[in-house]
Amino acid sequence: MSATFEKSMEEMSRLSPKERDAKIKELDKLCICPRCPTYIGTGEKMITFCARGKSKIIKNEKGCLCPTCPVQSRLGLRWMYYCTKGSGMEQAGMK
Ligand code: SF4
Ligand code: SF4
Incomplete structure (x- = not known):
């Protein structure tokens, strides 16, 4: 079974801030x-907006490569435009 985002975040939440x-x-x-x-x-x-959250700089959406990124499947992410719309946690309504 592929990873669900909720499960990935549960695993992440068990890590220390350093980890x-x-x-x-x-x-x-x-x-x-x-x-x-x-x-x-x-x-x-900055990169990896799906984990870090929105960019303070990027405002104009001109296409998004996230659906083809390996991080998307690795974490079970299912959204786009993390740089303008917010992290996976935010778009999932978990934060
Ligand atoms: S649109 Fe998607 S791929 Fe492009 S910078 Fe933003 S989050 Fe990254
Ligand atoms: S899913 Fe998008 S924001 Fe996240 S690591 Fe991949 S390209 Fe970057």
Whole structure:
């Protein structure tokens, strides 16, 4: 069975803040936001918005690569535009 987002978050919630940080840094290696038309040219440096939450810089949605990102399936994410709409937790109404 594929991971559900709720289950992934339950597992994440058992990690210490330090372990959670390390986990997000691992996801950074897989995040494809830097190749996204919404991201390119904005000057944004942050990535992995699905875990970190909205960008303070990105405002204009020009397409989203999240549905093809390996992090999406790894965490059971099912949303898009995390940079403008908020993290998976936020879009799931869990936060
Ligand atoms: S799902 Fe989107 S925001 Fe999350 S790591 Fe992948 S490309 Fe980045
Ligand atoms: S969250 Fe989606 S729209 Fe935003 S930069 Fe990443 S891939 Fe692009």
